Amino acid sequence: MKEKIKNIFSKYGFELTDKQLSQFEKFYEYLIEENKKFNLTAITEEDDVILKHFLDSVLPIKELKLNSTLIDVGTGAGFPGIPIKIVRPDIKIVLLDSLQKRINFLNEAIKLLDLSKIEAVHARAEDYAVKNRERFDYATSRAVAQINTLAEYMLPFVKVGEMAVLYKSSKIDEELNVAKNAIVTLGGSLTKVLDFEIEELQTERKIVLIKKVKKTPEKYPRNKNLPKTKPLT
16 A cells, blocks of 8 residues: 555655655554444545545645644544645644544544644634634645635634635635635635646645635634534625
């Protein structure tokens, strides 16, 4: 498996050390084993995990500055946070999720992979934001939600001048259009959209970069699931 990971990552411009290859292999094995006990991911085939989880997670990594801080909002099984950490050990990361069983899984994965400067936190984004506003250089999310919803959960964590990094599928023009006003309301400005084509999957990946240009108003993110049920327009 290591050789396969090495070749795929190299093809897309990422050269991994032996240690990093071992960490990815261990993470895959642990993910698949734990996935038998409770649902962490529907993606389990070796090639699919490498491409759809591991490679996909690190696509925007060259946009992240050295020794920065990052919060992965709604991290789930640790994507994109853990692959980012493996490839960029200099980045200090918080993995945020509202489900305790996922946090337990992540804590064990952190130990297994011998990762440092990374912690898994059990909390809802709106609760964790109360004492952690404007604390991070970057907020990431691969959660399945509209851009205006994700921006409300993510931007409160980001320092003014830094960025929210949203992983999206190829069809986002309408989503971006709907989210324009919400992004401004939350203190953000759409910086650019990175385009990646993963040849093996015959698909495009879009990474939306939203720069934080002013402080997010204190009332965001709203609680009671309102960012999802009544997204900003």
